[in-house]
Amino acid sequence: MPNPDRALAEGDPLYTSWIDVFGDDVSGNRSKSWNKHWNIYFSHRNLPRKFLQQEFHTHFLSTSPVASITEQFHGIKQVIEYVKVIQMALQYYLIDRLTHKKPVKVRHGTSGVLTRFKINVNCGPSDNPAQSEVCGHIGGKGNKFCRKCHVGGPHEVKESDEGFHSLFEVGIDFILLLVLIERNIQSGEARSAEETILEVEYQVQLACLGISQNVKNRQTKTGVKDAYTQYWIDYLIERARTLLKEHPRRTAIDIQSELLTWVQEHKSEIYNPFLRLDGEHFPPNFAVAVCFNNRQGSMPLLILRWKFFTPFFWVL
Numbered sequence: 001m002p003n004p005d006r007a008l009a010e011g012d013p014l015y016t017s018w019i020d021v022f023g024d025d026v027s028g029n030r031s032k033s034w035n036k037h038w039n040i041y042f043s044h045r046n047l048p049r050k051f052l053q054q055e056f057h058t059h060f061l062s063t064s065p066v067a068s069i070t071e072q073f074h075g076i077k078q079v080i081e082y083v084k085v086i087q088m089a090l091q092y093y094l095i096d097r098l099t100h101k102k103p104v105k106v107r108h109g110t111s112g113v114l115t116r117f118k119i120n121v122n123c124g125p126s127d128n129p130a131q132s133e134v135c136g137h138i139g140g141k142g143n144k145f146c147r148k149c150h151v152g153g154p155h156e157v158k159e160s161d162e163g164f165h166s167l168f169e170v171g172i173d174f175i176l177l178l179v180l181i182e183r184n185i186q187s188g189e190a191r192s193a194e195e196t197i198l199e200v201e202y203q204v205q206l207a208c209l210g211i212s213q214n215v216k217n218r219q220t221k222t223g224v225k226d227a228y229t230q231y232w233i234d235y236l237i238e239r240a241r242t243l244l245k246e247h248p249r250r251t252a253i254d255i256q257s258e259l260l261t262w263v264q265e266h267k268s269e270i271y272n273p274f275l276r277l278d279g280e281h282f283p284p285n286f287a288v289a290v291c292f293n294n295r296q297g298s299m300p301l302l303i304l305r306w307k308f309f310t311p312f313f314w315v316l
Helices: 069-081 128-134 161-166 174-182 193-207 212-222 227-246 253-266
Strands: 014-027 038-046 059-064 082-088 091-096 104-107 114-121
Touching: 014 069, 014 128, 059 161, 069 114, 069 227, 082 114, 082 227, 091 128, 174 212, 193 227, 193 253, 227 253
Parallel strands: 014 114
Antiparallel strands: 014 038, 038 059, 082 091, 104 114
């Protein structure tokens, strides 16, 4: 089976530039007074390993005292997927290129041969709270406290013998799994990017009905609470309540349908950009994505461990 990227290369050498995106909160002051900023940096993973930890190869991307890591990455994602190329010939031309579909043409630095490249996000090493936030997890204090799997449950369940034992199980046999299901104890099945984005979309649908408690119950049950989308969830709840008050004869389902139409039109702005990065041609057992196994095969992001890794190469 030929490499599908051959069609993109069109006979030219094609390279993929893998970058690590790192983000965390820091203080903007040198004094002891805490002035919170969110900084984002990146490094080029194609470099030899001995260069990766050198300060020279860690590049500053952005900072903000207002926009979170996920909000800043929304713009970075657009730069990754749409690289702007400026050409000068009497005047400037600004061209948007989707690097995953139309790799950027450049000249090789030494040989001068016409070459193409595209950009992928490899991973983003960061601390646990930051990773929970960018992957849409409720956090370490939630009932489902693990951002990588579904282990956990209500306090009374975790304090039971079976529930406490399940927190340390890697492989659970069939009989124990039936017991856990019967007693509402969730096993440590891995999360996926596809599953998380579907859950966030379902919470948005509930928000369009104007009942906040239903959304909160769902977030507590699943452990999925995306900080990026939460702003829009709160907005949709208030908007649904306002419409119900202004138009008492309209049904909740009718108002939900209207709001969901608006959501569909603004989909790229509402949902977490980390969960919606483009990517393809990865085998299903390639453990990638925001701190959990991405069975969909999307771009590998923000993960500190590799699981079930199998070497996989395309022959150009």
